[in-house]
Amino acid sequence: MIDIQNVHKTFGDNKVLKGITAQLKPGQNNLIIGGSGSGKTTLLKCIVGLHEPTEGKVFYDGENFTDMHFVERVPIRKQIGMLFQSSALFDSMTVQDNIIFPLNLFTTMPKAEKIDRANFCLEKVNLAGKNNLYPSELSGGMKKRVGIARAISMQPKYLFVDEPNSGLDPKTSILIDELIAEITQEYQTTTVVVTHDMNSVMGIGDHIIFLNDGQKWWEGSNKEIAHTDNKELNSFVFASRFMQAAREKL
């Protein structure tokens, strides 16, 4: 479990996060949603240690991650898989080399075992046999799937995904969401997804945190969201006529 306790983040005089407290449980898709600039990515970065909170703490399974030094954090970092917006694949490396990159960095695994792991991860994301392709030869959806394969190569306990659906068509978006949900269930990862995609919210949102103006404005599940009377959340989630009509059928 990840325990976020009263996290604040300020850049200069810009107070971006104003005291976020939340518990993110294993086996759940924890979605962070909110308008542009509400602090979603900043919160994600504070959780994984890419930003240090100005105030507050983050605990991983009871361990105070925020107060650890760089070296002390390594065992927890090894259990973190990340997929950021652009997929961030190395263009000069094949798919296989991209996937085994974290294994080269963090393990002394023999090469054959690394290749076995890469094959397993590629199968998991439905890209078996694509080992020797380069990122430039892949579609956007395939790149995301390779990014996911790389994120799970270390068999992470915690999986962080920033905007998994950006730039994807609706069908591919749903496949990516299903893949994330399947991995979360199968490996009981504590999965944290930052998203703008309302299909994801309704489809896989076991636990949703809605940020507004740097505060946790609402928290609940996708089943609860349809019946909320929270004004800001309603106008955010049900902004389109289509979503309003869909809600009436729920």
Ligand SMILES: Nc1ncnc2c1ncn2[C@@H]1O[C@H](COP(=O)(O)OP(=O)(O)OP(=O)(O)O)[C@@H](O)[C@H]1O
């Ligand atoms: N490294 C930084 N230095 C200074 N300000 C920053 C930094 N990172 C983010 N901010 C500011 O923090 C605020 C929130 O940014 P953040 O990226 O967390 O929002 P977001 O909710 O993820 O937005 P979006 O949906 O548009 O990606 C913005 O005002 C942004 O300018």
